[in-house]
Amino acid sequence: MCGIVGCIGIEKPQKYLIEGLKELEYRGYDSAGIAIIDNKEIKVIKAVGKLKNLERKLDQVKFENPKLGIGHTRWATHGKPTEINAHPHTGQFSAVVHNGIIENYQEIKKFLEEKNINFVSQTDTEVIVKLFEYFCNGDPFEAFKKTIEKIDGAYAILLITKKEPDKIFFAKKGSPLIVAKNSKGIYFASSDAPLIGYAKQAHYLEDGEYGYVTENEIHIFQKNLMISPEFKDLPTDKESAKKGGFRFYMEKEIYEQFDILKETILGRNTEDGIKFDEVDKSFFNGINNIIISACGTSYHAGLVGKYLIERNAKIRVDVEVASELRYRNPLLTKDTLFIVISQSGETADTLETLKMAKEAGLKTLALCNVDNSSIVRVADKTILLRAGIEKGVASTKAFATQVMTLWMLSNYLGDINEYEAINSAIEATKVDTALHEKIKRLSKRYLHGHGFFFIGRDIFFPLALEGALKLKEISYIHAEGYPAGEMKHGPIALADPELFVVALLSKNILYEKTKSNIEELVARDATVLTISSEFIEMTDDFVKIKNSNHPMIEFFEMMVITQLLALEVAVRMGNDVDMPRNLAKSVTVE
Known part of the structure; x- marks a missing residue:
């Protein structure tokens, strides 16, 4: 997630901008920059990579009377x-920073290009500043209002302009933005951490709020009506602020x-079907088979993709563990699309299988979370998560975005439209705090025994x-995932009161057969926790999900519950949830 900072009315605004961006480093970034109005001129400093690169370039810039500035990772x-x-x-006379995604940027860009307005970047953000300047024939604030009326999508925006060198314009919709004030000046940030130490209270902007600030005044509007800021106390601990009040980053x-998935589908899941800017439909011409190569959590996402693509697009899909595939001398035919999935883009085994597919002349597609990573550079095409x-x-949210991207890809390849179901599935990931409390209470019953199925x-x-993997990763309790119908082919021999079973019971897919498999385990006295929209009286514990008519909506709600269960069991075990033993975030060796 990108980060935003801004300030006005303080000495050396560049100092707050850099310090604020450092507080946002934990969110991840691949480039950074700041823009400062100095003697009615806008000075822009940008750098790729870490903030130290930006600081080195900033040291070479001389400022005479800097008044305000904005920054971004x-x-x-x-x-x-x-x-x-x-x-x-x-x-020509303005600068902007923006978090989120402008869904209709291509339409706006085409309109402006027809007006002989040139673009230099590949981004959606550039249309904001170019559209603002197109409208800016009089009052800049009126031009800013017209701009935010024209753009669709999610955004947190800060804009500065030489036409109003003593103001910062702002707008918020679907992406966080905070404004704070002290006796010296006014500050912006996209999360609490940069503001701590500069202000004690802040106004957390709501969707649809926009306005401008001067050195000592905050002007906020909602639907053309001015409203008063509602200041709330800021946290006092920066590390706690980074965690957003949660106990762990994983939590x-x-x-x-919920918010991440909305960003994943922005501009992609439309009422007219799925659209991917990154890859044209012609790329898939001549493809009769798909191989998905991945490791760990990404492999599990790939397995979900197999079911979805074969069902929706009628294309055969094989899913391979990358560390096995790379040494197997597999049959790779030219009518096969080779898909690799990786959160980091540096997973060693997955990268090697990608190189193997490239050497065999296959078309390659990466689903990855990190642009300019090794996998992204090697693959023919990439869809970013x-x-x-x-x-x-x-992994939690990376897995969720991988599955969502594969679901959209299955729609794209199959020329089907599950627009409403996709939106409803995202709604299902919104955590119900009462449900979370129930899982906290349930977790104390699952701390012993000889393992989980x-x-x-x-x-x-x-x-x-994936549920079993999450549990074993952070609780260190043995857990396995099984097809429900396979239990009687051996594993059911382990069934006794000390075997814990988490049963994922879908109302929409093979309900009666899965219920029968659960009954077999209950009959052998296993301790069973069922997750379903249909109440099962026979099992020891039951977590109810909402009724829905699509299995993927059930999938995403169950996903959140299994993640929370793993979290709460691990917490009760006294483990470091964020840094489990023996594990690394990115596996860059065999």
């Missing part, structure tokens, strides 16, 4: 991580999935694998 979603694509983006990331950085070693059928089998 960028995690690429449109365009490679280059200085040209880094924020702030500029026009925060579970809760973030837009998950932002994950601090927790046990997670069971499910169809797409819920890969979810069972």
